[in-house]
Amino acid sequence: ACGTSDDNGDTTGGDTGTTDGEATEASDFTVGMVTDLGGIDDKSFNQTSWEGLVAFGEEFGLEQNTNYSYVQSESMDEFEPNLRNLVRSDTDLVFGIGFLMENAIRTVAEQNPDAQLAIVDMVVMNQETDELYDNIANLVFKEHEGSFLAGVVAALETESNQVGFIGGVESELIKKFEVGFKAGVKAVNPDAEIAVQYVESFNDQVAAQQIANTMYSQGTDIIYHAAGDSGNGLFTEAKNRARNDEKVWAIGVDKDQYEEGVYDDDKSVTLTSMVKRVDIAVANVSEDTMNGNFPGGQVLEYGLDDEAIGISDSTENLSDGVEDEVNNYRDQILSGDITVPATDDEYEEFLSGL
Amino acid sequence: MDLMQILALVVPAAIYAGVPLVLTGLGGLFSERAGIVNIGLEGLMIIGAFVGIVTTLMLEASGLGVASTWIALLIAAIVGAVFSLFHAVASIAFRADQIVSGVALNFLALGITVFLTRLIFDKGQTDYIQNRIFRLDVPVLSDIPLIGPLFFSNAYLTSYMAILLVLVVYYIVFYTPFGLRLRSVGEHPMAADTMGINVNKMRYIAVMLSGAFGALGGAVFAVTVSGNFSGTTIVGQGFMALAALIFGKWNPLGVLGAALFFGLAQALSITGGQIPLLSEVPPVFLLIAPYVLTIIALMGFVGKSAAPKASGKPYIKGSR
Amino acid sequence: MNGKKAPFGKLTGWMIPVIAILFGVIVGAFIMLLSGYNPITAYIALMNGIFSNTYNMGETIRSMTPLILAGLAVAFAYRTGLLNIGVEGQLIVGWLAAVYVGAAVELPMLLHLPLSILAGALAGALWGFVPGLLKARFNVHEVIVTIMMNYIALYVANAIIRAYLLVPGERTDNINSTASLQSDWLQSLTDYSRLHYGFIVAIIACIIMWFILWKTTKGYELRAVGFNQHASNYAGMNVKGNMILSMAISGGFAGVAGAMEGLGTYGYMSILSGFSGVGFDGIAVALLGANTAIGVLLSSFLFGGLQVGALTMQQQAGVPTELIEIVIALIIFFVASSYMIRWILNRIKKEGV
């Protein structure tokens, strides 16, 4: 299992530890994932999850579609049948990708006590007993910690002292990005102004672009997004401006979005990206399960420490010294000197403690 | 923010968001003016977006650079015209219910494009194109006070193209023999027939034009806004274009006005979050503002509908 | 006498859809062949996905339920000469209202369940009433208003959930079991499909639609207004009132479709990131079913079956589900082009004789 959960004592509740199942021969092991509406090429967590499964498969010489496969959901009401179909065809491990799968996975878990299920970005509780399910592994991330580092970068790089955040749909999860980012900015530069706006959609690029346009027009020079597909509107706007020689930046999310920011062939408006290595988590859990250590009933929280969260390796656009400063903050978080807020209330507290 | 700043933000954004609707709305205008209801505009936009992106990608790969996008727009229009034959043949030759055939067109467009995307790219969305149509400040004109920042800064060439096309279409529809015949076919096909006008031929041409314009609208959306294509690139814009057509009373200038109105309301609702006074308003009111405003505006236009009289009805020689 | 009907008479009535389906399937097979899939394997997988076991059948029926109601909504409005593109929005508000009543009220099931469904119907009816009223009062085209009302429904419902009803998971709380259409019995019968009692509601709705249109005086009026407003007015009918009523009833059906999602399939409502598509499918279902109750029932079986079966087709034969969308589009196209099919049938008949 991934060590983090034990180290940080994050494993909440649950009366069980690791389910000690039988180890499976690699060639017999089957694992499947159900994407949410985005599909495996959403340039976001569905895609990285799938990359994790592919990496896992390749490492152990498994075959796609026989040993590992995915099913794309076309609409929300397909989550449950898709999960169930995988379970019914005796898949050893079934991932549900995205917090929207919560209810679907709960239902399937209740109906199939023997299934081995895992969900990304969500902790699924039994609503009557308030306990975790033995047959569900819960994979969550400390996005706020990574976002904090993105905030640090932004605060160090901004020339106008104005930065911005564009969220997809306002929710608990996206709030972690927003709050972590703001905390990072304020930690470095308490005077910086931070504009925040939600698109209210994960796939409305027009609106996102217009929001970015407004923010940039008002002097903001760096914008961080956690808006899924909508985020492409941010890159479009940033590139439009960069081509006209404006000095603006975008910060990517989930994976290294350097490519999305490329313009004039060799330049990119992507300052850095907050990466969330769902692939690592998915591959780890798959491997553990294959080895008979399905982490059912656990909350596996991935953070800075196991490199599942962090900022991207593309550092071309960072100024000198910024990397060092980021590492400095990372160490403070890891050592517990800084506790990164994840909710609005925690953020208020954090600000007053500055 | 002062008013000028707000306008400088909102007006270009309105044009930008409105232009795909303008083009597609013009497409709808051609076919409905000729008596063929076209609820398949959404599907035509989807086809256009898909072809626009895929062609650009292919041309880019062959090293054509910036020209790729413009050629892709042209090809999208041509493919759109051909694809619209589906609707044309069904509703003209096979006398299908035009609403049904339009709905089928929408389904088919989405199915085919996503299916092809999977075949070509082995995933649900295409790669991103490199040569989007980017914004520019028009030299000299953008320095004019007041007007410059509103209409000539941060502008897309495609926007000027769209406005030019509106004028061209207006001229064609109202001042040329082709336009007169087109309208006569939509108002009273039998009268047109007795005047020696080939009703079905006119209708085929009109539907194909609507395919070309509809697809062009979709392609412009793809190459200016989304940069790639997936099943969610076009979601509802075609229906908004249809609304613009009706709102604009089947008149090219009206379509332009209606589409810009939609764009403006939308831009305001987005920018509103950062305009001092409006930012106090709960976001949902800003979100629904474009739609509510449209409804209210329509209520102000009480009066008889200007829909072409024969639209929706197949023309069968000799019947009445 | 009537030169518009071919001499084939009754026979063509049911033959046309069957032939249309056949054509659609055949063209679909060609597309699969061209793109390197084996159509036979694919169609077998598709059939398996619909019929092979009780689970799949349960899922098919479940997915039919909202389609039937959405189809009825479109068909009902169409009968009075109105095109309701607003089913999507009416469904959303119906869903929200049903879930709200389902979660917030405590009552015995006998009252609670009907009350929750009624709440959905009323909310949908309200959403249909507005475009009806605007059409009648201000002559505003119902197509635009219904499109606009869709977006308004989406954003308002999300805002209401977020402001008042939110629980973790971006959704409302679960409804009370007294308002639930879910049934352990049906689920175990169908091997844990999500089949719920909603399909009974949908069938009752079909009967209601048929009854209203063909057996009641109101239905006579609604149909009359749909065909000829001037003559209806001359005959003393309240044209505007009937228009509004028709849109409200239509919206009511759509609202019940939403209630089925809320009380049956999910048991709650999520914040929606976009439209469900059921409303747009409803247009196709209605038109494919010739705007009759029985037609809507059958065509939603076709739709639901194909969509559920497509999942299995994707899993077993690797054919993307989009192919089924293409096949559905082709079927709609061929049904719409029934003139062509009639013509072909007549040719065959002439040759044969």
Add this chain to the structure above:
Amino acid sequence: MSYVIEMNQIRKEFPGIVANDNITLQLKQGEIHALLGENGAGKSTLMNVLFGLYQPEKGEIKVRGQKVKITDPNVANRLGIGMVHQHFMLVENFTVTENIILGNEPTKAGRINIKKAAKEVKKISEQYGLSVDPYAKIEDISVGMQQRVEILKTLYRGAEVLIFDEPTAVLTPQEIQELIKIMKKLVSEGKSIILITHKLKEIMSSCDSCTVIRRGKGIGTVSVKDASEAKLAEMMVGREVNFTVTKTPAEPKDVVLKMENVTMKSSRNVEALKGLDLEIRAGEIFGLAGVEGNGQSELIEAITGLRKVEKGKVFLNQKEITNLTPRKVSESGVGHIPEDRHKHGLILDFAIGENMVLQTYYQQPYSKNGILNTQAIYDKARTLIEDYDVRTPSEYTLARSLSGGNQQKAIIAREVDRSPDFLIAAQPTRGLDVGAIEAIHKRLIKERDKGKAVLLMSLELDEILNVSDRIAVIYDGKIVDIVQAAETNEKELGLLMAGGKRQKEGEKST
């Protein structure tokens, strides 16, 4: 003498019917040639064949001795054949000029040269005395003017042979006179004309020869000089026809309908009734004569509640019915055979049976507690179809597929059967053949004899004079005079309708 047009042995079939069965028609240069036949005899079909809208199965067409194949209207135009259709072929929201040049537009640099076109239209219109405003929209001009536009369309294309399909059915007597003048003028300029009409008087007064067809078959061609109305009618119907309406003198009783100082605007928002007064009694047929557009349609709308009365009052049997809903008016005892049977009279896509209860569907026995009784509805329909001789395959047939005459009979059956105290018959015989007209007139008189009040509105003075007991003349929104039918004549009525005054002969109106 040479023929401009020869149609020899033309055969045209429609699914299940032979519309033209070996019909021959020969048109001489410079003549007006009538084409006569009952409704559905095949006249329009034959002319549509000549105009290229239909292709005949058999037969040949010669134009000026040359055998030709007229494959579409363009070919007909090129051969100098123009047609004024039974139902106008005009685009309502186009201008007069646009309608005339459609398909043959003069251009300048790709743009329609509307000025030049309008000048040309003006020129032709003056040449033939067809005055029109080239820039007026069709929807804004009178029916007579619209017809002139139709004629101009053919002349603009240089037609030498003109086909008129029932041009007079929609015209006022004045307009008919004018049209006949125009036709004569055209002929004098060397054109040739085929005229379809049901009105024998028109044939007698304007035509040179007449071809009669019956049920798709040619009966023969006669020279009008040698024929009489009776003979033509007999040729057409196949039996002797009784023209004079036989009726006993009226026995008027109480006032049934009373209008007091009624003022109302028309659909174009101009004052159409200007303080109109009227009284109609039980047991009389009250004719309403007037030139179209003088308020007769509005008068009917005022009574039936179809349009709002601005000032004044309407009473039925002493009870006020001003501005009641159409439903309330109909329930108070008003029946209404509407002017436009397709727009108002029928729901064409309903079965004939359903149409038979259009006002009464909600009453017992057709419905009870909001539930329809289909059995009762169709039983009723069957009876009415039988009683009124509506020719239809069954009561389940859609109204759309009946011929105009039978549609009209169905409406009359429905309205008369309700036995209203007051029956409005607006243009009840428009476009119908003499046989059908005869039957309808008998019905109206029968109602009168039962003691009902009947208001007959018609543009045909013959009809008004023959059927009515008293005749009111409406002019400019007011009743200008009321005369006894037996004591007046066409000339006097024509004068009154044009706004003139009757010479005082002692007594004024009743």
